[in-house]
Amino acid sequence: MASKVVEYKEKISNVGSSVLRFFFGNRGQNGMMLKAFIYILLIGIGFVYLYPLLYMGSYSLKSLSDILNPLVNWIPTQLYLDNYGRANDVLKFLPTLVQTLYVTVLPAVVQTVVAAVIGYGFARFEFPFKKTLIVFVLATFIIPPQLTMIPRYVFFNELGILGNIQSFLIPASLGQGINSAIFILIFYQFFRMIPKSLEEAAQLDGAGYFRIFFTIAIPMAVPAFIISFLFSFVWYWNETYLAALYFGNSLTTLPLELNKFVATYNQLYAGADGTDSNINEGIRMAGTVLTILPLLIVYFLTQKWFVEGIDRSGITGE
Structure with missing residues (x-):
């Protein structure tokens, strides 16, 4: 009788252990409860990021009647593309896109290259006041940019570089571009992870510092280059603020045109006949979609290398 009681207790214990393993996992395996929590969390985070895009896409395809109709929520009754036509006219999309690429791609490339050189110098060479210079690099990121905007504007005005791309290129070429300190630290940490034995072996074969940098350091730092360029491009x-301050009316970008979208629309369609001449939510959302569309295309084209770069370099971003 006692043996049957013991056997019965063991069966109950085994069943309980199986239930606990199923819900909570065991020995490194995720249980059902943990998986459900992770999936719910990921779905919630994904919805927070996707909701604005879904909202913009839905409203940008709605006619005025669909916007005013309370029965039409997410799916419009028809694909109303006239919103995009008007947004294209207001933004002057293609000419503005060319100017935007001009004032973003070139500074991003220059900033990435200069940050790589500075980061390699900090990682591989010892020189006086090295730690002090690293502190100064960090200070350029910690100090709010609002404190340096006006002094830079006065300085650039004295140099005569306001109204052209040099107001972005010159700071980027000197390691003082937008958030350059982050990219310098990215390359600094990445180059420190490269084994010194590789460079020492190259030096034994007669390679100089420049050859080591171009043949060993750069190929191994491709993930850091991808991350730095993409973040720099987006920023x-x-x-x-800086674009409006430095470029004035000489150059413009899609975000700048979006800031004055309503005023430009009212000037362009002032006195037009019909109720559709007034701006509505659909036209605004169409202009927003056109403004962020190039960034979305760049992300979808480079997401494979972007994810691999983050995974290999251990960078989590901001």
Whole structure:
């Protein structure tokens, strides 16, 4: 009788252990409860990021009647593309896109290259006041840019470089571009992870510092280059305060045109007949979609290398 009781207790214990393993996992395996929590969390985070895109895409395809109709929520009754036509006219999309690429791609490339050189110098060479210079590099990121905007504007005005791309290129070429400190630290940490034995072996074969940098350091730092360029490209693209301050009316970008979208629309369609001449939510959302569309295309084309770069370099971004 006692043996049957013991056997019965063991069966209950085994069943309980199986249930606990199923819900909570065991020995490194995720249980059902943990998986459900992770999936719910990921779905929630994904919805937070996707909701604005879905909202913009839906409203940009709605006619005025669909916007005013409370029964039409997410799916419009028809694909109303006239919103994009008007947004294209207001933004002057193609000419503005060319100017935007001009003032974002070139500074991003220059900033990435200069940050790589500076980061390699900090990682591989010892020189006086090295730590002090690293602190100064960090200070350029910690100090709010609002404190340096006006002094830079006065300095650039004295140099005569306001109203052209040099106001972005010169700081980028000197390691003082938009958030350059982050990219310098990225390359600094990445180059420190490269074994010194590779460079020492190259030096034994007669390679100099420049050859080592171009043949060993750069090929191994491709993930850091990808991450730095993409982040730099996005930050230069989204920059409106500095672009408006330095470029004035000489150059413009899509985000700048989006900032004055309503005023430009009212000037362009002032006195037009019909109720559709007034701006509505659909036209605004169409202009927003056109503004972020190039960034989305760049992301979809480079997401494979972007994810691999983050995975290999251990960078989590901001």
